[in-house]
Amino acid sequence: MEWINSLFMKLTEQDNKEVCIKCKAEIEEINKFCTSCGYPQNGSVQEKKAFRIRKQKExxxxxxxxxxxxxxxxxxxxxxxxxxxxxxxxxxxxxxxxxxxxxxxxxxxxxxxxxxxxxxxxxxxxxxxxxxxxxxxxxxxxxxxxxxxxxxxxxxxxxxxxxxxxxxxxxxxxxxxxxx
Ligand SMILES: [Zn+2]
Missing domain, CATH: 1.20.1440 (de novo design (two linked rop proteins))
Structure with a gap:
C-alpha cells in the first residue's frame, strides 16, 4: 500500500512548490527567501553572501x-x-x-x-x-x-x-x- 500513498502524494503535489537548496524545506517557488531558514533561494549573489555571513556570525x-x-x-x-x-x-x-x-x-x-x-x-x-x-x-x-x-x-x-x-x-x- 506504500506505493499507492506515494503515488497519491505525487499526484496531489502542487507544481509551484520546490525544495530549499539549503535546508530542504518545501517552499513556494515565488518565495525569494526560504520560509524555514531564510536562505535567499532566488536571491542575488550578494544576498546569498550576506546570508552566509549572518549565519557565521550567529x-x-x-x-x-x-x-x-x-x-x-x-x-x-x-x-x-x-x-x-x-x-x-x-x-x-x-x-x-x-x-x-x-x-x-x-x-x-x-x-x-x-x-x-x-x-x-x-x-x-x-x-x-x-x-x-x-x-x-x-x-x-x-x-x-x-x-x-x-x-x-x-x-x-x-x-x-x-x-x-x-x-x-x-x-x-x-x-x-x-x-x-
Ligand atoms: Zn531553507
Missing amino acids: LSKLKEIELSATVGKSVLFMLGSFYLVWAIYTNLFIYEFHILTVIIDFFEAFIYLGLWLWAKRRLLPATISGLFFYTTMFVIGLVSNPYSGLLIGFKGLFFILLVISVTSARKYEKMIKDFG
Missing part, C-alpha cells in the same frame, strides 16, 4: 554563549572536586580524624558539586549561590581561626575564580536573551 555568537556557560560551570566543578580531594587527603592522611571536620569538609565539597549540577539548568543562580556560600565559609573560617598569608592568597584566588564564573553566567544570560 554560529560564533553561539560558540561564545557556550563558552560563557562552560566557564561558569567549570569553576563550580573545579571547586567541588578540589574540596573533595582536599577533604579525603587531609582527613585520612594529615590531620587527626575528627568527625566534625570530616563532615564540614565533605559538606563543602558536596555543596559545590551540587551547585555545579544545578548550574546545568540554572547557571546564574547556581554561580551566585556558589560565590555567596564561599564568602560565608571564608568569613566563618577567618573568624574562627586566623588564616596564614598563603592560605588567604589561595582562598582569594578561588574567590576571583568565583567572581569570574558569576560574570560569565551573567554574560551568558544576557546573550541568551539577545539571541532570542
